[in-house]
Amino acid sequence: MITPRYHREIPQRYRLEAGKCTACGEIHFPPRAVCRKCAGREMETIALPRRGKVLTHTTVWIPPAQFEEQKPYVNAVVELENGVKLTCMVCEAPPDEVTIGTEVELVFRRLQHGPAWEVIQYGYKARVIKA
Amino acid sequence: MHGIVGYGAYVPRFRIKAEQIANQWGADADAFKKGLLLEEKTVPGPDEDTITISVAAARDAVTRAGIDPQLIGACYIGSESHPYAVKPSGTVLIDALGIGPDCHVADFEFACKAGTEAMYVAYSHVKSGEMPYALGIGADTSQGAPGDALEYTASAGGSAFVMGSEGVVAEILHTYSFTSDTPDFWRREGEFYPRHAGRFTGEPAYFHHVLSSCQGILDRSGMKPEDFRYAVFHMPNGKFPLRAGKTMGFTKEQLEQGWVVNLMGNTYSGSSPTGLAACLDEAKPGDNILITSFGSGAGSDSFILRATDRLPEVQGLAPKVRDQLADRRIHLDYGKYVAYRGKIRMNEV
Numbered sequence: 189m190i191t192p193r194y195h196r197e198i199p200q201r202y203r204l205e206a207g208k209c210t211a212c213g214e215i216h217f218p219p220r221a222v223c224r225k226c227a228g229r230e231m232e233t234i235a236l237p238r239r240g241k242v243l244t245h246t247t248v249w250i251p252p253a254q255f256e257e258q259k260p261y262v263n264a265v266v267e268l269e270n271g272v273k274l275t276c277m278v279c280e281a282p283p284d285e286v287t288i289g290t291e292v293e294l295v296f297r298r299l300q301h302g303p304a305w306e307v308i309q310y311g312y313k314a315r316v317i318k319a
Numbered sequence: 320m321h322g323i324v325g326y327g328a329y330v331p332r333f334r335i336k337a338e339q340i341a342n343q344w345g346a347d348a349d350a351f352k353k354g355l356l357l358e359e360k361t362v363p364g365p366d367e368d369t370i371t372i373s374v375a376a377a378r379d380a381v382t383r384a385g386i387d388p389q390l391i392g393a394c395y396i397g398s399e400s401h402p403y404a405v406k407p408s409g410t411v412l413i414d415a416l417g418i419g420p421d422c423h424v425a426d427f428e429f430a431c432k433a434g435t436e437a438m439y440v441a442y443s444h445v446k447s448g449e450m451p452y453a454l455g456i457g458a459d460t461s462q463g464a465p466g467d468a469l470e471y472t473a474s475a476g477g478s479a480f481v482m483g484s485e486g487v488v489a490e491i492l493h494t495y496s497f498t499s500d501t502p503d504f505w506r507r508e509g510e511f512y513p514r515h516a517g518r519f520t521g522e523p524a525y526f527h528h529v530l531s532s533c534q535g536i537l538d539r540s541g542m543k544p545e546d547f548r549y550a551v552f553h554m555p556n557g558k559f560p561l562r563a564g565k566t567m568g569f570t571k572e573q574l575e576q577g578w579v580v581n582l583m584g585n586t587y588s589g590s591s592p593t594g595l596a597a598c599l600d601e602a603k604p605g606d607n608i609l610i611t612s613f614g615s616g617a618g619s620d621s622f623i624l625r626a627t628d629r630l631p632e633v634q635g636l637a638p639k640v641r642d643q644l645a646d647r648r649i650h651l652d653y654g655k656y657v658a659y660r661g662k663i664r665m666n667e668v
C-alpha cells in the first residue's frame with residue numbers, strides 16, 4: 189500500500205473511527221462524505237465498539253503474496269455490538285476455532301510485513317475471545 | 320501521592336517448549352530445563368511485534384486507569400526490538416490509542432532494562448507536576464541465535480504503566496539506579512543476533528548490578544526484606560532472580576508471584592515489569608512491592624511501591640498475567656517457530 193493512503197486511513201484502521209450521520213444516525217465504516225441512507229453531508233466521528241461476533245467466515249489457503257507468511261488464515265465478516273459489520277482477518281486462530289457466532293474482539297496487529305524497505309502496516313484484526 | 324494509576328500486561332498466545340529447541344540442536348532438554356528453571360517460552364505471532372504488544376498492554380493500562388487518553392502527556396516505549404531502526408514505536412502507539420498529538424514521545428533502549436527506564440522517566444514527569452499522566456512501557460520480541468542458550472529464553476511480551484497523581488493504585492515510594500560500563504552482552508549495528516560473554520554475564524554483570532541496586536534502594540528507604548509482600552528481580556532465566564532474591568534475604572513466598580519466567584521466558588524489557596504486573600494483580604492495599612530490573616551493558620533500576628485502596632477496584636478490569644499464561648496456549652514445533660520468528664531466509668515478494 190502506498191504511504192499517503194496508509195496515512196490517510198490511520199483513524200479508521202487504528203482507532204475504528206466511523207462517521208455517524210447527524211441527520212439520521214446511520215453509521216458508516218469506513219467513513220464517507222455522503223450518507224447512504226438520507227444523503228446527509230454532516231458526519232460525527234465516533235469510535236466503534238471493539239467486541240462482536242462472526243457472521244460468516246472463510247479460510248484462505250492461497251493468499252496474495254503479502255499475506256503468505258500468515259497462511260492459512262481466516263477472514264470473517266464481524267458484526268460489532270452496535271450492529272456495524274466489517275470484514276477482517278482473524279488472528280492467531282486455527283481455522284477450526286472460528287465458526288458462525290464465535291465471539292471476537294478487534295485488536296491491533298501488523299496487517300502485512302512487506303519487504304524491509306517499506307513502511308510496516310498496522311490495523312485491526314479479530315481475535316477469538318476465550319469461550 | 321505519585322505512582323501507577325493503571326497497568327496492563329500482554330502475553331502472546333504462542334509457546335515453544337524447551338524440549339522442541341533441545342531436540343532440534345541435539346541438546347539435553349532436561350539439563351537445560353533444570354539449568355534455566357524454564358519449561359517453555361512465549362513466541363510472538365507472525366503479525367505481532369513490539370508495537371502491537373505495547374498497544375495491547377497500554378490499552379489495558381488506560382482501561383484500568385479509567386482516564387481520557389488525551390490527558391497522557393508523554394509516552395515512552397523501552398525495547399531492544401523496536402520494529403524500525405528509524406521511526407519511533409511510540410508514534411504508532413499514540414495514534415492507535417488516541418493519545419496526542421499533544422504528547423512527548425520517545426523510544427528507549429538499554430538491553431533488558433529499557434522498560435523500567437521508560438517507567439522511571441514517565442514517573443518523574445508526573446512527580447514534577449509537568450503533566451497529569453505519562454505512559455511507560457517495556458516490551459520485546461527478542462531473538463536468540465539458533466542453538467544458543469539464549470534461544471531457550473528469549474521470548475515476547477510486555478507491560479505498560481500509566482503514571483499519575485490522581486487515582487494512584489500503587490504509590491512509588493523510592494527509586495534508585497545503579498549503572499556501570501560492563502560489557503556482558505551486546506549487539507553492534509547490522510548484526511542480527513546479540514553476543515554474550517558466557518559466564519561473565521553472571522557475577523560481574525547481573526548479580527553485581529541487581530544486588531547493588533537492591534541494596535541501594537533498601538539503604539535509602541530504611542526498609543528491610545521482611546517489610547515487603549512481593550519482590551521482583553529481572554528474569555533472564557529462572558535461576559538468577561531466585562538466587563538474587565535469596566542473597567538479599569527474600570523468601571520463596573515473596574518471590575514466586577512475580578516469577579513468571581518458567582512459563583514465559585525472558586521478555587527482556589518486559590521481564591521485570593510483567594513480574595510487577597503479576598504482583599499488582601494480587602496485591603492488597605498496604606502491600607509493599609520491590610522491583611529491580613537489569614539491563615546488560617550494564618545497569619539496574621529499583622522501585623519500591625505500595626498498593627493503595629484503589630488497587631482492588633481495577634485488578635479485574637483487564638486480563639491478569641497468570642490467566643494469560645495459563646489460557647489458550649498454542650504450542651509450536653521448531654519448524655513453525657523459526658518461520659514465525661523470521662529466521663528462515665525467503666525470497667522477497
Ligand SMILES: [Zn+2]
Nearest residue numbers: 209212223226
Ligand atoms: Zn443520514
